[in-house]
Amino acid sequence: MDESTNASVGKSDATEIFASRVVPAPSLSSQRIVLDSVYSWYVLGILTVSYSLAYIDRQLLNLLVDPIKHSLLISDTQISLIQGSAFIAAYLLASPFFGRLVDSTNRRNVLLFGVCAWSICTALCGKADTYSELFIARFGVGVSEACAFPVGCSLIADYFSARRAARALSILTLGPLLGGGFSLVAGGLVIAFADSVRQHVPEFANLVTWKLAFVLVGLPGFLLALVLLTVREPTRRVALKAIADDRKYTSREAAAYIWARRGFYMRIYFGIGMQAIVALGVPTWLPSFLIRYHHVPPALVGYHFGLLVVTCGSIGVVVGPWVSRLLERKGYDDAALRASAMSMCLMTVACAAIPVMPGPISALTAAACAIFFWSIPAANITVAMQLGTPNRMRGVVSSLFTFFAQLIGFGIGPTAIALITDRIFHDPKMVGASLGIVCSIASAVAVLLIFSALPQYRKLLDDERHVRPS
Incomplete structure (x- = not known):
C-alpha cells in the first residue's frame, strides 16, 4: 500500500490535502453537501445528542444499584458484573465489527440501527425479572452503543473541512460528559415523578421505580431515530492525490x-x-x-x-x-x-x-x-x-x-x-x-x-x- 494514503493534519497542509470535491448526497437528496454549512452543524448536533443519549442509557444503572439488588436478590459482585463486565465485554467485541461497517456501508443507517437497538435493550432492562435477563439486556446495550463513536468520527470527516474538523470533533466528544451529567438528572426526575407516571399511564402501573426508570429513559431513543432520518449519508471525501x-x-x-x-x-x-x-x-x-x-x-x-x-x-x-x-x-x-x-x-x-x-x-x-x-x-x-x-x-x-x-x-x-x-x-x-x-x-x-x-x-x-x- 502506497505511503501516499497518509495525510497531513497541520492546519494549512490538512486544508489543502483534504479539500474535497463537493458532491451530491447519494440517492437521498439531489442537494450538494457543502462543508461547514448550517446543515453540517445540524448533523453534528444530532450526532452529539446520539452520543450523549448512549451515555445516559449506559450510566443510569449506577443510580439504581440498591433497588435492583433488593428486587432481584443479588449480591454486590453480581451487580458489579452487570455494571462492568456485561457492558464492556459486549462493547469491546462489537467495536471492530461496527468499525468495519462504518467503512463499508451507509453510516447513517448504522447509527439508526444502533440507536433503536440500545433503546430497546435499555427498556428491556426495565422488564427484567431475573439476574440473567438483566445481564443479557445490559449486554445488548453494550453491543449497540459501540457504533456511536466510529459513526460520529467518520461522518464529521465528510461534513467538515480540515479547518473545522477539530472543533466539530471537540463538540462530539462532549457527549460522554453531557450524557453522564444528564443521566443523574434523568434518573432523579424519574424517581421523583414515578408515582405520578404510574397513575397517569396504566401500562406502567405494575412497574417498580427502577424498572420504570429504564423504560422511560429508553423511550427517547425512538424519537431520536426519527430525527436521524433527516441526516443524509455524504459521499466519502478523499485526498486530491488519492481519489483513485x-x-x-x-x-x-x-x-x-x-x-x-x-x-x-x-x-x-x-x-x-x-x-x-x-x-x-x-x-x-x-x-x-x-x-x-x-x-x-x-x-x-x-x-x-x-x-x-x-x-x-x-x-x-x-x-x-x-x-x-x-x-x-x-x-x-x-x-x-x-x-x-x-x-x-x-x-x-x-x-x-x-x-x-x-x-x-x-x-x-x-x-x-x-x-x-x-x-x-x-x-x-x-x-x-x-x-x-x-x-x-x-x-x-x-x-x-x-x-x-x-x-x-x-x-x-x-x-x-x-x-x-x-x-x-x-x-x-x-x-x-x-x-x-x-x-x-x-x-x-x-x-x-x-x-x-x-x-x-x-x-x-x-x-x-x-x-x-x-
Whole structure:
C-alpha cells in the first residue's frame, strides 16, 4: 500500500490535502453537501445528542444499584458484573465489527440501527425479572452503543473541512460528559415523578421505580431515530492525490496499514488507554476519598463533583482545538499531539496533588484541574487520527481507539486503585493515596507515549509532503 494514503493534519497542509470535491448526497437528496454549512452543524448536533443519549442509557444503572439488588436478590459482585463486565465485554467485541461497517456501508443507517437497538435493550432492562435477563439486556446495550463513536468520527470527516474538523470533533466528544451529567438528572426526575407516571399511564402501573426508570429513559431513543432520518449519508471525501484510492479495504489490508505505522498508532492507542485510567479512576474513587477522609456528606459530594465533571470537562474539550491552533501559528506541524502531551503533563501534576491537599475544597480544585487537562486531548488526538487515515479505514481506526480506551481504562483503572487500598495500605481511608499513585503513574506513562509519538507523526507529515503532487 502506497505511503501516499497518509495525510497531513497541520492546519494549512490538512486544508489543502483534504479539500474535497463537493458532491451530491447519494440517492437521498439531489442537494450538494457543502462543508461547514448550517446543515453540517445540524448533523453534528444530532450526532452529539446520539452520543450523549448512549451515555445516559449506559450510566443510569449506577443510580439504581440498591433497588435492583433488593428486587432481584443479588449480591454486590453480581451487580458489579452487570455494571462492568456485561457492558464492556459486549462493547469491546462489537467495536471492530461496527468499525468495519462504518467503512463499508451507509453510516447513517448504522447509527439508526444502533440507536433503536440500545433503546430497546435499555427498556428491556426495565422488564427484567431475573439476574440473567438483566445481564443479557445490559449486554445488548453494550453491543449497540459501540457504533456511536466510529459513526460520529467518520461522518464529521465528510461534513467538515480540515479547518473545522477539530472543533466539530471537540463538540462530539462532549457527549460522554453531557450524557453522564444528564443521566443523574434523568434518573432523579424519574424517581421523583414515578408515582405520578404510574397513575397517569396504566401500562406502567405494575412497574417498580427502577424498572420504570429504564423504560422511560429508553423511550427517547425512538424519537431520536426519527430525527436521524433527516441526516443524509455524504459521499466519502478523499485526498486530491488519492481519489483513485477511495475503495473498500479488506480486514487484512487495514491491519497491514496500521501495523506498518505501528510506531504511531500503538503509541496513540496505549497513550489514550493510560489517559482513560485517569478519566475513569478519578470519578470512581474521588467521592469515596472525600467521604472517608474529609468526611464530606455524600449528597454534597455528588452535587459538587458532578458539576465539576460537566463544566471543567466541557471547557477542556472546547479549549483543546484552540490550544492546537495556537501552537500551529507558532510553527508546530505536530500541534494536535503536542498540545495533548503538554496537557497530560499538567494532568500528572493535578493527579498527584489530589491526596495531599489539606481540605475537601482544595482536593476538589485539584480534581477539577485534572478533569480539565484530561479533556483537552480528546478532540486533538481524534482529529489527528481521522485526517491522517484513509477514509475507508477511519471507522476501524476509531473503533480501535475506543477499544483500547475502554479496555485499559476499565480493565486497570478502578480495580488497581482498589487493590492498592486493600492489599498495600489495608485502610479504606487511604483510597486518596491509591488514587494519586495510580493516576499520576498512568498520566506520566501517557505523557511519555504521546511525546514519543511526535517524531513518528512528523515523519508521516514529511512523507506526505514528499509525495504530494505539485
